[in-house]
Amino acid sequence: MIKLLIVDDHPYMRQCLIEMVDKSEKINLVGECTDGIEVLPFLEKNEIDVIIMDYRMPIQNGLETTKLVRHLYPNIKTIILSTEENYVTKKEFINNGACDVISKFDIHPSKLISTILNVCRVV
Numbered sequence: 338m339i340k341l342l343i344v345d346d347h348p349y350m351r352q353c354l355i356e357m358v359d360k361s362e363k364i365n366l367v368g369e370c371t372d373g374i375e376v377l378p379f380l381e382k383n384e385i386d387v388i389i390m391d392y393r394m395p396i397q398n399g400l401e402t403t404k405l406v407r408h409l410y411p412n413i414k415t416i417i418l419s420t421e422e423n424y425v426t427k428k429e430f431i432n433n434g435a436c437d438v439i440s441k442f443d444i445h446p447s448k449l450i451s452t453i454l455n456v457c458r459v460v
Contacts, residue, residue: 339363339457340384344370344399345391345418350441354389357446364453373402377409385413387453392419392430400433407434414456418444 341364345351351369358364367383370376374397376388388406392399403415414436419426427438436456439449 338365339453340365340367340386341453342368342370342376342379342383342385342388344373344376344388344394344402346371346394347391350391350418354449357444357449358389358453360446361450361453364450373397373399376402377405380406380410380413385410386457387414387416387436389416389418389449389453392417392421400430400435403430403434416452416456 341358343351343354343366345354355366355369358366367385368379370379372394373390390399390402399417403417406413406415415434417430417435417438418441419430419438420441430438437452439452
């Protein structure tokens with residue numbers, strides 16, 4: 338079972354993501370954080386396989402947090418949620434440790450679940 342952490346500063350978006358992944362028997366939501374600054378303390382206490390992380394958050398954004406996670410926990414996969422939809426930004430996310438990027442504009446439960454399964458290599 339894939340252990341998932343959701344990180345987004347908007348409660349409504351977190352709830353939507355929780356409802357989307359709740360449909361999968363292969364994914365277990367371990368927790369949620371409201372900002373990137375909460376992620377490292379959470380990871381110290383919990384075993385996580387993949388993080389769904391918003392790009393735009395106050396205090397510490399998703400890109401900064403992804404870099405830290407990748408450095409300290411290289412086995413944890415990160416999927417960035419973003420409203421940025423250009424190739425340069427997506428490439429920057431990938432170059433800084435994200436495994437994939439999903440647009441918030443066209444997120445769908447089946448796409449989210451398949452992305453999580455793909456980055457964890459679970460079919």
